[in-house]
Amino acid sequence: MTTSERLRNWAGNHTYPASVVHRPRTVEQVQELVAASSRVRAVGSRHSFNDLVDSPALVSLDALPALHDLDPASGTVRVGAAVRYGELAAHLHARGWALHNLASLPHISVAGAVATATHGSGDRSANLATAVTGLELVTADGSLLTLTRADAELAGAVVGLGALGVVTALTLEIEPTYDVVQEVHTGLPWWAVLDDVDAVLGSADSVSLFTDWRGESVAQVWRKSRVPLAVTPFAAHGAVAASTDQHPLAGGDAASTTAQLGVAGPWHERLPHFRMDFVPSAGAELQSEYFVDRREAGAAIEAVRRLGERLAPVLLVSEVRSVAADELWLSMAHGRDSVGLHFTWKPLQEEVDALLPAVEGALAPYAARPHWGKLFFDADRSLARVYPRLDDFRALAARLDPEGTFRNSFLDRHVLGAAG
Ligand SMILES: Cc1cc2nc3c(=O)[nH]c(=O)nc-3n(C[C@H](O)[C@H](O)[C@H](O)COP(=O)(O)OP(=O)(O)OC[C@H]3O[C@@H](n4cnc5c(N)ncnc54)[C@H](O)[C@@H]3O)c2cc1C
Structure with missing residues (x-):
């Protein structure tokens, strides 16, 4: 389904410029949509406070199946991108399982939270994205790329800021409930x-x-x-x-x-x-x-x-x-x-x-x-100095998205540099 609604973020301080919002029901529809789009980006539960989501067209994954494929043998669960942590957590707990951590709110989507390195708290507790063992991603040419921990690029793609493609499903590490x-x-x-x-x-x-x-x-x-x-x-x-x-x-x-x-x-x-x-x-x-x-x-x-x-x-x-x-x-x-x-x-x-x-x-x-999902200024565009792997991320983005389908002005300003 495609609508011409104008979405705002949760805080109401930002209206997305997109004139259309697509809600595909299958991964194949996501692939067709992306392949046919010159500019499109994924939107999650809209809890970010800045213009990170912006694109002339948005794709929401909330009509895709939630999946909830629990695999006790590998200690993982595979979930649809738009599933919210609160919903996933209740599902896992009812079956005797848990995640290692949660953010301050359970309302956020798994894909959106992971894409911005959303965190909870704890000296021994790394951010929510570190639980990702697998990522299913529709890249700019419409192909479906699956990355697992066996792929060195997973560490680059997980906190992807929506710049590498549209994530349709994620596999997360789980542990016995506590x-x-x-x-x-x-x-x-x-x-x-x-x-x-x-x-x-x-x-x-x-x-x-x-x-x-x-x-x-x-x-x-x-x-x-x-x-x-x-x-x-x-x-x-x-x-x-x-x-x-x-x-x-x-x-x-x-x-x-x-x-x-x-x-x-x-x-x-x-x-x-x-x-x-x-x-x-x-x-x-x-x-x-x-x-x-x-x-x-x-x-x-x-x-x-x-x-x-x-x-x-x-x-x-x-x-x-x-x-x-x-x-x-x-x-x-x-x-x-x-x-x-x-x-x-x-x-x-x-x-x-x-x-x-x-x-x-x-x-x-x-x-x-x-924090990628919150308000910041970055006056001297200095983030390259504080992210030692930023050049690797730029190379990955250039390879997976050579035409800039997923680029926007936030990424140009703070992450990828001005488009060539
Ligand atoms: C009240 C409140 C409390 C918060 N507390 C915390 C906290 O405790 N810890 C913390 O770290 N953050 C916190 N945040 C920030 C929040 O976790 C992040 O902004 C997070 O990105 C929100 O997820 P979302 O699904 O709303 O993403 P959105 O804002 O919708 O999107 C964020 C990014 O994810 C990308 N994205 C979304 N879905 C996909 C997809 N399927 N494929 C590819 N890219 C995708 C978007 O393109 C965009 O780049 C809080 C926010 C609010 C409003």
Whole structure:
């Protein structure tokens, strides 16, 4: 089916310029469509905040079969590209299986999340794309390319930004299902964080620090741990264990957040902060996020704290999380254990745009990598310096998409360079 609707992203800050949206029902239809298109790009669940998706025509994969092909022998599941993590997680858990991690929200599509290196949190937990063992991709000439871990290019294609083709299905590594407990402390002093960032971020399987960067303490510390693994004792330094469920945003309704208070529950009902059947986060917001080498996290945090008073009028909340290193070419955690400094902004596009250069200036000494799906500025087009495999990615894109079917101005600006 093809419609002439004009889609907007989830945040509503960006209307896609595409005049048509195709919804093929079979992989063969995707192949025919791509082969016949001069410009087309895939769209997922539209949770990105920038113009990464843009193309004169979009293809949504949500009419393709969800698949859910579970293979206990290989410990994998094969899913359709548009399947959302929340739906996949419930399916897996009901059959005794789990994923290694989830993002803060379960609403995002697997293909879209993986394409932008979406991450959860945890010193030993790499981003969601690292679970991909196989990728089925319709490339520009309409052929179907299947990559597995036996192919060196899989590491380049997984975080593909939609630049290499239209992913129709992915195979993900799974593991036996597990339970998680989550607890929140309020008022952890900044000195305790900066004194030993590793101890704080390593005090549970997943740790999130929520702050507005002002004042002398972190507003909330969310800690998630698998049971029955031992939870590292938390040196609270005066922080207080919350006695009711919390929302990361001041004044937010905790009914939309996953259960806390140390009550054990299935992994997919604890690892995201937000429940599937509620609007995640604030709803009306913009987001940015920057990743630095974990060893420089303390200095990077201090650099952002110095901007605290400037950021506060535009900020809803910030979140600091750790992500394990991986080898995916365009992953924000490529080659380095990382800490993500995330900003949930008020929906004030001009004010956010005006602040981003200051944030990026403060983080420039730490070779910060911006989240591909969130707002960033990249004034001096310097991402080539922070992605050692970017030239390899450009070569792969040139080979799989010689005519630029999947190119757009975002890719030209930040990734591929101006089209020749
Ligand atoms: C409230 C909220 C909370 C968030 N929390 C987190 C978080 O905890 N961690 C985090 O890392 N990010 C987070 N994000 C960002 C989000 O995970 C990314 O923007 C992600 O890309 C969204 O997936 P999507 O399906 O909406 O992709 P879209 O925004 O639709 O598309 C993103 C990219 O994926 C490509 N793409 C989509 N489908 C396909 C396909 N089938 N084939 C090829 N390319 C495809 C698109 O072309 C585009 O390049 C959050 C976003 C929101 C709105």
